[in-house]
Amino acid sequence: MGYIQEKSRINSIFDKVEGRERVSDEDALFLLENADLLTLGRLADIARRQKHPDNVATFVVDRNINYTNVCVAGCKFCAFQTKKNSPDAYLLEFEEIFSKIQELVDWGGTTLLMQGGLNPDLGLDFYVELFRQIKKRFPQIQVHSLSASEIFYISKLEKLPIKEVLKILKEAGLDSLPGGGAEILSDEIRIQISSNKVNTETWLEVHRSAHQLGMKTTATMMFGHIEKPKHIVEHLRHIRELQDESLKENKGFFTAFIPWTFQKGGTKLDHLETATTVYYLKVLAVSRIYLDNFDNIQSSHVTQTMKVGPVGLHFGANDLGSTMIEENVVTSTGWKVAAPRPEKMADIIRKAGFKPAQRDTYYNIVRHF
Template sequence: MKGLLKFEHILEGARISQEEALELLEKADLATLGYLANEVRKLHHPEDLVTFVIDRNVNYTNVCVAGCKFCAFQRKINSPDAYVLDVEQILNKVKELVDWGGTTLLMQGGLNPNLPLEFYTELLRTIKKHFPQVQIHSFSAPEIVYLAKIERMTIEEVLRELKKAGLDSLPGGGAEILSSEVRAFLSPGKCSVEEWEEVHRTAHKLGMTSTATMMFGHIEEPRHIVEHLERIRRIQDDTGGFTAFIPWTFKKGNTQLDYLEEAPSTYYLKVLALSRIYLDNFKNIQSSHVTQTMQIGIVGLHFGANDLGSVMIEENVISSTSYRVSIPKVEDMVNAIRSAGFKPAQRDTYYRIIRVF
């Protein structure tokens, strides 16, 4: 493994610099990165337990004014296939989640100018009234920022209202690459890097947890990936509020970026490995079977990941592209984790173990 001696300090859990991270991503071979990340994973998870959650991703509306170039899910307000789910439809979906044995409700939608804050607070209260046991892990930073703007409220005021109504934690969606240079082209109609950070720092201050994500493999350069990792590591140093980091790759099909070549799985594994090495203050790193297939998903468990995401009853966003999403059943997830040499365990939103298989 070429150049391994130079990075021996990583094996002891030492923090690496941005310069070292860039060197690893650009110059280290796949085997070296994988080995280093796997050893770091063992420092965080010596018991070799790999977790997953049973959840449902409910996209309550596909109307969005952001116009992100990578998105195939968004629809304009007057589009014939634009929709907003009513409360009864959402409650039926939550009931199916509960009947399935699920614990986590992930709700995300577009930036819909016709939906006021009251729509969200009433929805949260109704869900909690009927299903108090469900952990509501919903509404990404762009949705929070957009709500604050249309209601002329601060981000903290919006989050306080949502938390009071029943919101438990925030997903990391809408991050894409946390670089102003990249976002100016990729998603200029969405919240800024600083606003994304403010949402998560504020949520953590209010006692809520969140996840951090990264969607890469499009127009970014390696330095932008390192910039992203540095920002979320710095936030985690200050707040400790992130439960996990979840990187995944751009999938084309029905997007404005279909002229790009998708990142190969080898590059995905390198970025995943670097994430485990760089984010020394994150306990959990998730491998994406949704964008990478289950075969690559379990390989990711040997490249630093200790979580295989979710058994989802529903997925609509990636499915809007030309990529065919395969959703595993619980037994499929358990068998896949075992086949990779790990012990499978179901977790909840907060990464608390529900049962070990």
């Protein structure tokens, strides 16, 4: 494609974004493969301001409790998992989990994120009892827990339909689902990096079922490994289509999209070149431009550092994620994860040129700074 044709294509996409017209898969792929970083930033900022004209950027005070590290999935990108008979294997006692939640409450937190491995010793009764006790002790905490892979694994162990498992867990106290386990929603990629976890159709079915039960969920993407730009667009198409479907039903839906990059360190993919900061910001920007039915896009300071995370607010994101009181999965690669206090998080957002606000799981504002 020549310069004039390329310029004409970009101008056409600018017209679409400014006119709030949906961009196509072809547009998104063209932007990923051809547009420069600043052009993408301008386009994404237009799209963000259309949804968030007040220039508020949010964050949540939550805690990520990894209740077990025993996992049979064997994902090539994971350094956290371990086998049942490993000396490093663990399963947290309920009292230890409650102690961690109390610290979250003391921080002024609202959201409990719990994810672990696919542990064959943990059936549905374990989660029902855990969530019931959490809600009894901490009724104010929003339980945003269990990935699609965990939900499907429980359904397999119990020989129950996915929707029935979700219904039982919801009644026990599960409020919403995180988007973990999505990686890249393309089976061409999943079969190579996470063949023992849910396929694309099943990941989508878990979230579809949660939405039908009135639960909200988040969508994620872990990129920067073996995928190509076309796989990223395929991933975005799947979640945009499910969001269209869920919003039409007027029940549950995706509250946000959170892309982050693969981190090396003790994984079977350590030989790969990891994504650059520039590529991360490009993917973040294209996500905002393409996902016109998502209100919230999160910038990942967890994988990009707190220097780059706030920059993402200028590339389409309106949320800086979590204070991350505790994080074990990314940390297991040797990557250092920041855990700023709420006031520090607000100061970081303010210095980036935005109005900081603390939110809850559902993106309701709970505190302005």
